[in-house]
Amino acid sequence: MSTNITTPGNGAGESRLMNGFLNAIERAGNKLPEPALIFFYFLLVVMGLSAVLSLMTFDVVNPMTQETVQVNNLLSAEALTNTLANMVTTFTTFAPLGIVLVAMLGVGVAESSGFINVGLKKMLRVTPKKLLTPMLIFVAMFSHVAADAGYVLVIPLGAIIFMSAGRHPLVGIAAAFSGVSGGFAANMVPTGNDALLQGFTQAAAQLLDSTYTVNTLCNLFFGIASSILITLVGWWVTERIVEPRVSKMTIDGDYQHEEDMSSVSDKESRAFNRASLVMLLGLAALAAAAWPEGSMLRGTDGSLTSYSAPIMKSIVPLIFLIFILPGIVYGFASGTFKTGKDVIASMNDSMSKMGSYMVMAFFCAMFIKAFSDSNIGTLLALVGADGLKAMELPGEATIIGMILLTAAVNLLIGSASAKWGLLSPIMVPMLIAVGISPELTQAAFRIGDSSTNIITPLMVFFPLVVVYCQRYVKGAGVGTLVSMMMPYSIAFFISWSLFLLAWWGLGMPLGVAAPYTWSAG
Numbered sequence: 001m002s003t004n005i006t007t008p009g010n011g012a013g014e015s016r017l018m019n020g021f022l023n024a025i026e027r028a029g030n031k032l033p034e035p036a037l038i039f040f041y042f043l044l045v046v047m048g049l050s051a052v053l054s055l056m057t058f059d060v061v062n063p064m065t066q067e068t069v070q071v072n073n074l075l076s077a078e079a080l081t082n083t084l085a086n087m088v089t090t091f092t093t094f095a096p097l098g099i100v101l102v103a104m105l106g107v108g109v110a111e112s113s114g115f116i117n118v119g120l121k122k123m124l125r126v127t128p129k130k131l132l133t134p135m136l137i138f139v140a141m142f143s144h145v146a147a148d149a150g151y152v153l154v155i156p157l158g159a160i161i162f163m164s165a166g167r168h169p170l171v172g173i174a175a176a177f178s179g180v181s182g183g184f185a186a187n188m189v190p191t192g193n194d195a196l197l198q199g200f201t202q203a204a205a206q207l208l209d210s211t212y213t214v215n216t217l218c219n220l221f222f223g224i225a226s227s228i229l230i231t232l233v234g235w236w237v238t239e240r241i242v243e244p245r246v247s248k249m250t251i252d253g254d255y256q257h258e259e260d261m262s263s264v265s266d267k268e269s270r271a272f273n274r275a276s277l278v279m280l281l282g283l284a285a286l287a288a289a290a291w292p293e294g295s296m297l298r299g300t301d302g303s304l305t306s307y308s309a310p311i312m313k314s315i316v317p318l319i320f321l322i323f324i325l326p327g328i329v330y331g332f333a334s335g336t337f338k339t340g341k342d343v344i345a346s347m348n349d350s351m352s353k354m355g356s357y358m359v360m361a362f363f364c365a366m367f368i369k370a371f372s373d374s375n376i377g378t379l380l381a382l383v384g385a386d387g388l389k390a391m392e393l394p395g396e397a398t399i400i401g402m403i404l405l406t407a408a409v410n411l412l413i414g415s416a417s418a419k420w421g422l423l424s425p426i427m428v429p430m431l432i433a434v435g436i437s438p439e440l441t442q443a444a445f446r447i448g449d450s451s452t453n454i455i456t457p458l459m460v461f462f463p464l465v466v467v468y469c470q471r472y473v474k475g476a477g478v479g480t481l482v483s484m485m486m487p488y489s490i491a492f493f494i495s496w497s498l499f500l501l502a503w504w505g506l507g508m509p510l511g512v513a514a515p516y517t518w519s520a521g
Helices: 016-030 035-053 077-092 095-113 115-126 129-146 149-164 169-182 192-205 220-246 266-290 315-334 340-352 355-374 376-391 395-410 416-433 438-451 462-470 478-505
Strands: none
Touching (some): 095 315, 115 315, 129 149, 129 169, 220 478
16 A cells, blocks of 8 residues: 655755664664563563562652652562452553543544544645644643543544645654643643642642642643643654654555545535534533533532542543444444444444554553552652752752653653652752742643653553554554654753743743742741
């Protein structure tokens, strides 16, 4: 199968040095075993290392427990017994697994019926091709409102959208991934992550000042401005660095893209209108149910965006319903579906494509559980924080050091809450001591956390994105994805860090009730 791919530029500005660097990363990365085996080997390494380190004593105190960190021996009889006894639940409770499979059941029906393709055709008619990249990155960042929906919805759609526009699908995956994960700390509206991090930040600040409070929206204004920065930087990286290089890759994967994406028949248009009406009515019903102050969809505090709010906990089931219902309507109205068996067949087909992901998810879940149980990640994070504290740098340099430390720890500990839970009790009081506010410290943490999300295979959705790439390029592997995302990671880290320093220097507000300097309440 041959596919014509166009690029928005001639790639003349691409650095030979950068291209060689990225090619070396890709070659080295793709020489690694299958991702599932990588996680398996990492599991063995962690287990062996835990046995050695468990014999040593470390003078490092966990600020959350006030106890000395001790590495647990995963090769002990008790630990091995627990691993076997909990293996099934470790896999079935692996957070991304259920999210991905349930969402893909609904999205799979909408895709197989043709509803999504017709919607993309119509969207491409009104979106200038020159603005396709920034539009995708911005939408990807906005998807943070819907928890992890961007990973299972926006990223695969990015590939379809770009391929429909005659561009390489892996470029669409890279652009969407950069917005969903690399721009995780940037958004135009508050998300549940704001409340999650605020709780840790306030608790850490109160270690020194028991009356100090941190507003949930303390990083809102900086986050809004950051969404514009990340869109522009991601746009430039995509079209100047990533696309000229990725477009040379041969598209040889098992994907369905034979139809003409330039026209929509009258029958398809009528079916799409009916299905869209069903989708809009469903969204209107959801809005009506959530609007009242006493809605069951709200949290105990009346919020719709807090992690405890039932509507936030129902995001994935809602995605399932929002896509499967119009998908079914479109399928029967257009003739794609004849009977209910066709609907079930489309769901079966979507699950059959997820086999390799489920295998990777199993070993990934086992590795992450072992890494957490061993306490090795905790030890490394706290040692790094102590090292930064001992350097006694000036304010601006300390903020950059904070971003660097977070970025490094992010390569080992994927969960933002786990990282901030470990680092905040150390870093917030430490920076308070040099006059830096907890709100500014939190903003620095969020930059470091976001910038390296897209290059660490330990991020729980990373294996899923590798699978997306393999749908179009069979030989794509961990090295392919890391090499695609490395330019974004570097560009985001540098530009975002400088942007924070400039924002600080100009005295622009970080957010609601968010000072730059600390003063006792």
